[in-house]
Amino acid sequence: METLAPTVVVASLLSQVANYTFQRDITGDRKAPWDHTSEYQTICSQLAQFETLFDCYGDIQATIPNTPLRQSEPNVPITESTILTYVLYHLCYCLLQHPFLIRRRLERTQFKIPAGFLSRTIVSCFTHAQELTRTLENAARAQYKVSATFLSYASTVAGSIHCLFQHSLDCLTRIQSVEALQSSIMHISGKTRFWKTSGRMIAKLTQFAVDSIRYSDLIDPSLQSVPLEVTDIDQLYALCDYGTLSTTKALSSTDTAATNIESEDLISEREPSPKLDLDGYSGHIDGILPQIFGPTNTGTMIDNFSFALRDHGENEQNISGTNYAWRL
Template structure:
């Protein structure tokens, strides 16, 4: 027999070795286990060869009986883990192992076991946790993903292709788990009743472990699925209040996408649908990078000038697998570009994300405020305002009413794609948010302060009025969208609402001090109610709602920010930090109990005399039942593992 025809593998899986059948060695699942729907486990290589080793590995001279006992105990734990991974006799009605089988001494992590045996973490293969999740539950959550998460506003997959790959087991486990972590918060399946937050955290944790073990520590094993996974996990972490973890993950996703050249046009050897998926994966990373960089010391990772890939096409062409030529972001931002057709709704979101990124950089990282006044036509302030007019040009909506937006989105046969409408609503929300930031009372004061008495009163009056007007228009748009039945559930809406709500709070106190009628308090109430609805889905929305309530209880101290005659007044350091906290996304979304202590304003504050809103729901209270959604992974109860999983070395006041 020709020796070249024999395929030798380094190690057989536990099932094949136990049954003495030939193992193909495929990872993470060999052919035998996939065919028989078994949990495919590859035990540490050292334990599989121990029985056949003739000469034992010599022990270092310094080793003592304690070291030998420790290695024996670890070997016992590994064997027990393998048994738990392969057994099915002790599964409960949900296909999960009974909690009584998970004895306390098994609450260790793969990395700790690897460290104890001085083996690299990659020798510990990911368990087949998804194989124990009933298909009915898996399909239910996948359905939820495409109903509630897909195109809200991030877009990664062609649904038909995703489902086909899921059925054929050709999607990596890390990606499936990331999709589950993103969608389970919206699930109404009885299996997750009262436990959606815990399930999301467990799926995200296991997905991240899979990324680390199967891709980041393996040479040449990065692909677009890894990019999609890490980007999904960045959003999960950020919206759970783990700000630093989400921040680091989006940076990693951006670097991987650049390494894969996703910022350039994909290979022509790919199908049209696959090419578009690659484009959308990149633009979703671009979008997350722009949105979560709204804060001090949060520079952008992806620059517009590096983006050569064309913008996403319309949803119908994508679904039909058609190739369509679209503009690049540079062409869309250029007034002189000759566009053959209007950009797709997703492309409008990318356009607004680009302008928003420019806006946040000007707001949070402007180091040259005193060199050029904002009213100068050559200033960055004027340039951003000019760019914002592009949305009006491309969206064909003049009065900024939702009815106009809907009318402009009706297709030739009279139908409306609700997810495309969602993109249009999101783009217009970003438009109003940019105006709220550029004309925020606190920031207008910063723009004018370097120029003192030279600052024209007409500019400050107009800017302050524009900020209040766009804050109201933002809330009107989201209210109408909800009344029309469109989904207003994107996590970033929480930040948009909070910025507008902060302006409403200042305006309500200012108007009251001037004894004039105002609807600002009504808009503030709408803002808090909207945040409380979002808090049922997103942890950080509850944190933001608490921040807005707390701010309103003291905002009467800052009401003069809306008075053009007092813009030159000094704010103490504590007051400035308070105002920064109302426009910094990272501070807003962090768990209030874990925020750094900030200096308090010097002014005496009294919340009862200024119409403070009654306390309401501050966010969902999530219990922590002991059930393990992943089926095989033992509970991780050691403090060190959280820092490892969240990529946050050392103690942090942001996590």
């Protein structure tokens, strides 16, 4: 039986990312995110350790279409647990480096942002959003179970990033973003018949796809600041917050029938959104994860993860003959 340790640890890190990203009081960590001792860099270092694990699967996007019944050497078989872990991993980066969320945090700290940092962060965010969407698309095509409503949330966050990058100055980036946004909308739309939450998410995302041109400056690394109206901030926070997406009133189902992202087919009428209390934004992921894994503590989880992988490595070897042995 495969170990669930990687999934548990990434889920715990996602909780930490949500707490950091939606944190209202930042007095606890006033260090700039480019400071190697900051919480941002600590989280990135923890996430980076998963790259070695994912390398065991080779080219994941090429391997996923080979369903477990057809998978063979030389790569380690990909399971639904692997898919979930991989999606959560990319979701962590999407939240941590979301052009809107990271700019909001930097504005509150009033740091002068190095152009190099912002440029690298924006490119990284684009890459992780693309990979998240491709993973869910390929997994669904290979008939893995990807029906969990939380995966709709992951698609919504990634989709909000695609919305911004469909206005990139780079032609290839625009094309990739338009295609990825269509895929995200398709993924969420498939669940709207069964989950009201998915209906809310698709309404928010399709509406934002129409409005996103107004926020295209968020992906311009040369801009230190991007002024936004309070209503704009409300809309962007609500699009990234799981609790808000799960509970706020959305457009009716008849308004969300269109899922083509071409502008003429998207929802063009918007419903006045209620005034949202920004203090209520916290990611609300803490309330979701304990239901699956129990109370989480990132430090403890990483210790357990290291132990579990060492134990796993003593009994199983990967195809190269080396053991799974992590030093975290």
